[in-house]
Amino acid sequence: LSSKLKDPSLAPDKALVGGQWLAASESGKTFEVTNPANGDVIAVLPDLGKVEVSKAIDAAHAVQKAWAKKTAKERATILRKLFDLMVANADDLATILTIEMGKPWAEARGEVLYGASYVEWFGEEAKRVYGDTIPGHQADKRIIVIRQPVGVVGAITPWNFPNAMLARKMAPALAAGCTMVSKPAAQTPLSALALALLAERAGVPAGVFSVVTSTQSAMIGQEMCSNEKIRKVTFTGSTNVGKILMRQGADQIMKLGLELGGNAPFIVFDDADVDAAVEGAMISKYRNNGQTCVCANRIYVQSGVYDTFAAKLAERVSKMKVGDGMAEGVNAGPLIDQNALKKVEEHISDAVSKGAKVAVGGNRDAQGGLFYQPTILTGVTSEMMVAREETFGPVAPLFKFDTEEQVIEMANDTEFGLASYFYSKDVAKIFRVAEQLEYGMVGINTGLISTEVAPFGGIKQSGLGREGSKYGLEDYTELKYLCLGGI
Numbered sequence: 001l002s003s004k005l006k007d008p009s010l011a012p013d014k015a016l017v018g019g020q021w022l023a024a025s026e027s028g029k030t031f032e033v034t035n036p037a038n039g040d041v042i043a044v045l046p047d048l049g050k051v052e053v054s055k056a057i058d059a060a061h062a063v064q065k066a067w068a069k070k071t072a073k074e075r076a077t078i079l080r081k082l083f084d085l086m087v088a089n090a091d092d093l094a095t096i097l098t099i100e101m102g103k104p105w106a107e108a109r110g111e112v113l114y115g116a117s118y119v120e121w122f123g124e125e126a127k128r129v130y131g132d133t134i135p136g137h138q139a140d141k142r143i144i145v146i147r148q149p150v151g152v153v154g155a156i157t158p159w160n161f162p163n164a165m166l167a168r169k170m171a172p173a174l175a176a177g178c179t180m181v182s183k184p185a186a187q188t189p190l191s192a193l194a195l196a197l198l199a200e201r202a203g204v205p206a207g208v209f210s211v212v213t214s215t216q217s218a219m220i221g222q223e224m225c226s227n228e229k230i231r232k233v234t235f236t237g238s239t240n241v242g243k244i245l246m247r248q249g250a251d252q253i254m255k256l257g258l259e260l261g262g263n264a265p266f267i268v269f270d271d272a273d274v275d276a277a278v279e280g281a282m283i284s285k286y287r288n289n290g291q292t293c294v295c296a297n298r299i300y301v302q303s304g305v306y307d308t309f310a311a312k313l314a315e316r317v318s319k320m321k322v323g324d325g326m327a328e329g330v331n332a333g334p335l336i337d338q339n340a341l342k343k344v345e346e347h348i349s350d351a352v353s354k355g356a357k358v359a360v361g362g363n364r365d366a367q368g369g370l371f372y373q374p375t376i377l378t379g380v381t382s383e384m385m386v387a388r389e390e391t392f393g394p395v396a397p398l399f400k401f402d403t404e405e406q407v408i409e410m411a412n413d414t415e416f417g418l419a420s421y422f423y424s425k426d427v428a429k430i431f432r433v434a435e436q437l438e439y440g441m442v443g444i445n446t447g448l449i450s451t452e453v454a455p456f457g458g459i460k461q462s463g464l465g466r467e468g469s470k471y472g473l474e475d476y477t478e479l480k481y482l483c484l485g486g487i
């Protein structure tokens with residue numbers, strides 16, 4: 001891997017535990033990181049356990065007060081330096097990301113800049129953690145509300161955005177004056193280590209940010225939830241693991257930030273600009289090979305434009321190039337692992353057995369490995385697995401609907417509530433539909449909603465809290481009210 005980098009030091013084979021870089025040779029157990037495009041082993045890292053995570057938590061706890069005591073401007077200056085370093089090293093960070101995760105290099109570079117945008121934004125916002133003054137309830141009283149950092153934060157992140165999912169947790173945490181112990185997904189720890197290295201170079205003090213590499217995620221989660229020095233656990237991943245963390249955190253009323261699964265509806269009304277809707281569907285469905293929690297999972301098309309939309313989408317999808325993300329012109333990389341591949345196959349065969357038709361794709365790609373053909377299914381109905389579960393792969397199931405009421409009911413018929421999308425040019429309908437969709441985010445005439453300036457997050461079983469925007473910073477602070485008497 002390091003031979004492909006301009007700065008080979010960005011791929012350390014060590015974890016950062018409480019300010020100390022720990023080599024695989026010092027840790028006893030190790031694990032391998034592989035490239036999903038070809039199965040090559042790209043790194044051997046320390047497989048850390050309870051001892052090391054506790055050590056990282058102790059260090060984060062020991063330095064938290066001093067970090068919080070710095071002025072917001074001092075913390076902002078360091079975050080700004082980190083942002084500059086991420087941008088300056090974006091090519092290398094993208095290469096690391098593609099090789100450990102599989103997404104096309106241009107998309108990986110986009111993710112790095114997206115991750116960096118949170119670091120920039122929250123550094124700026126650090127200076128705007130405002131409080132309130134409230135008119136006193138008695139003549140001799142004054143009331144002041146201040147915001148303080150929650151303290152030490154534990155972060156657990158997934159493999160689908162190895163850079164951005166961590167950056168958008170560590171940036172608001174550090175901006176607010178919290179310290180963080182993170183555990184990246186074992187499939188993709190290298191982007192997290194590169195981020196830690198750049199953070200160190202930017203001047204983040206020792207112990208403020210740790211990256212604990214481990215395959216023992218359940219044990220690490222347990223320790224984060226039960227260690228009394230941790231005040232908040234922030235997690236992005238599956239709803240099942242989110243529930244486990246919530247149960248484990250109950251004993252100490254753990255503050256939780258949870259970004260969990262979605263089952264995003266993507267609705268195309270008869271009055272939509274169909275070409276724009278096709279463009280939006282391409283981005284929303286096939287970005288990251290369908291492996292994002294905001295990916296369109298169910299595409300509902302009104303009967304008047306169903307055939308046109310399906311034909312235009314098919315034309316675009318059949319031109320997609322599948323392959324190693326490092327190769328020129330590739331826009332669909334491998335899936336992350338065998339389980340992901342099996343889930344895609346299971347969803348497709350279930351749909352086909354219940355009457356759906358494969359319009360494009362529908363098979364493993366000829367190059368073998370973890371590659372799957374970008375796929376479109378038509379004639380999909382709500383009895384099929386694709387209607388209920390997140391596919392997390394390159395499969396677009398097209399459902400047909402007739403009325404606005406019907407599609408809203410179908411769209412909301414899920415325990416998830418993360419992202420939703422719809423296309424229409426009718427202003428009154430836009431407000432009606434947007435207000436009725438039971439989702440934390442609604443993309444209207446767009447398939448791309450993620451930005452550091454807006455609150456990303458879900459309702460129902462899709463999560464708790466928001467990431468990005470001023471609301472995202474608030475989630476790393478506690479309110480304290482001061483009541484001054486005797487005036």
Ligand code: ADP
Binds near residue numbers: 185219221
């Ligand atoms: P995915 O399907 O994206 O792998 P997971 O929820 O399994 O979703 O994984 C997201 C993150 O949660 C990863 O870092 C993974 O290692 C971690 N994880 C998995 N199981 C647990 C658990 N029981 N407790 C804490 N973290 C876990």
